[in-house]
Amino acid sequence: MGKQTAKQTLTVALLLCLGCSVLVSTAAIGLKPQQEANRLLDRNKNILAAAGLLQPGQSRADIDRMFAEFEVRLVNLDTGRYASDDEMKAAGIDPRTYDARKAARDPALSVSMKGDDPAGIQRKARFATVYVLPGDQGLRQLVLPVYGAGLWGMLYGFLVLEGDLNTVKGLSFYEHKETPGLGAKVDEPDWKAQWPGKPAYNDQGEVAVRVAKGAATREGEIDGLSGATLTTRGVDSLIQFWLGERGFAPFLQHLKTGKA
Ligand SMILES: Cc1cc2nc3c(=O)[nH]c(=O)nc-3n(C[C@H](O)[C@H](O)[C@H](O)COP(=O)(O)O)c2cc1C
Helix, strand or coil: CHHHHHHHHHHHHHHHHHHHHHHHHHHHHHHHHHHHHHHHHHHHHHHHHHCCCCCCCCCHHHHHHHHCCCEEEEEECCCCEECCHHHHHHHCCCCCCCCHHHHCCCCCCEEECCCCCCCCCCEEECEEEEEEEEECCEEEEEEEEEEEECCCCEEEEEEEEECCCCEEEEEEEEECCCCCCCHHHHHCHHHHCCCCCCECECCCCCECCEECCCCCCCCCEECCCCCCHHHHHHHHHHHHHHHCCCCCHHHHHHHHCCCC
């Protein structure tokens, strides 16, 4: 009788485990499209926020409608031009599903930054996704993905340029590991409000927008984050890098001359 009870208990436990694992797996698979949709919504919201187009309380439909105005394009960072169909085909990339963060971990789709890595990114994907907002007179805004090392991890965000491809429209980070009250001040509206209107480059074509170590002392500078020197340095370095020659500078030059 005792033996039979143990066997029954084991069977019930096993069946329960099996049932639960089927339930969890089904839920995980079933929710995947929803998770992907939420991830895209979050990304689009961040792009709109960086572009200064997101108003509080906007619905999902509003966000979808506004984001639909952007063209999603891939840039070949080696050539500084929009990626051609042949280049994407040769790299095995589908532009609709391309994920530059994943690509940066794939040796076939990225280059190592070892030895000269001012932004601390370790690897750089060969293709970047940019978001173009067309206007009545050509380009209205250009959203560039930027990332680099802070104190505790990588900061991921978007730098938005006005249609002149020189005036900063905004900078917004959608993911980082910096400390609340210190490095996480990158999210504070007051700090972010300093970015719009700053020229990205000076007349010599050098990157002009800088994050100061302390309070900004000259035109074009952004205040450093008090008590967070390392995050401040990280943000300054990543902006210098992505606006520089190994980042988007060649692409912006080509875009300005209509040769992208
Ligand atoms: C718990 C803790 C969290 C910190 N978080 C940050 C941070 O997010 N960003 C940052 O730059 N510094 C952070 N710091 C402070 C740095 O360690 C460092 O002291 C600070 O960047 C100032 O550098 P400085 O002394 O060279 O000016 C943190 C310190 C502690 C103890």
